[in-house]
Amino acid sequence: MRHARGYRRLNRTHEHRKALFANMCGSLIEHEQIKTTLPKAKELRPIIEKMITLAKRGDLHARRQAASQLKQDKYVAKLFDILGPRYKERQGGYIRIMKAGFRYGDMAPMAIIEFVERDTSAKGAGDKARVEAELNAAD
Template identity: 80%
Template structure:
């Protein structure tokens, strides 16, 4: 029996899980919507919601704690400059999870995890900017 086991292990070690959720949180913050498996999405939600709540404080300690938990500095900047002001008057519930069918290869349940009131143009904006810069560099 698995009484008092508070999270899903996802067949990974602690270090692998920590890196996985750090990378997924970076991707979610950057694109504001990602597609992943349902168990991973359900585990990612409280992690990112706690990050947004911490970013809403806006102090230096919160910035340093978030910088230690995220891989990209751009994610920390976006948390404090974009997402924290967006959800300043919202007491919680910053993320929604929508079921998205089953993956073709192994029938794993898939889900789309996204921010409530997300910026639709944020998804793929980094890739579009990179491609535009490459196009301008070639010409």
């Protein structure tokens, strides 16, 4: 029987799993679409949906709760300034998981996890801005 087996352990300690999902939440908030393994994507969905629900509330307590789980303040800012208002009228289901075949090295099932109604220009925007700033600094 499966009593008290509420989540996938993903062969990691509690601290490692907590850090993994904090980093994955940040990456998903920043890029609005990431590619990962299917079990990780399925475990990330309830975590990020709770973050969006906090962002929809938008008060100081919700902001501090989100900041305690996310690693950087820029993710909290984007979550509350952009994503919260975007999904204000939506009653859940902010995340879409699409199967993306199998990884070449170990045949792990892969998935693309993304926000519903995502901004397609957000993917890679931070990296493009960083490269542009480096080129301008070199000149």
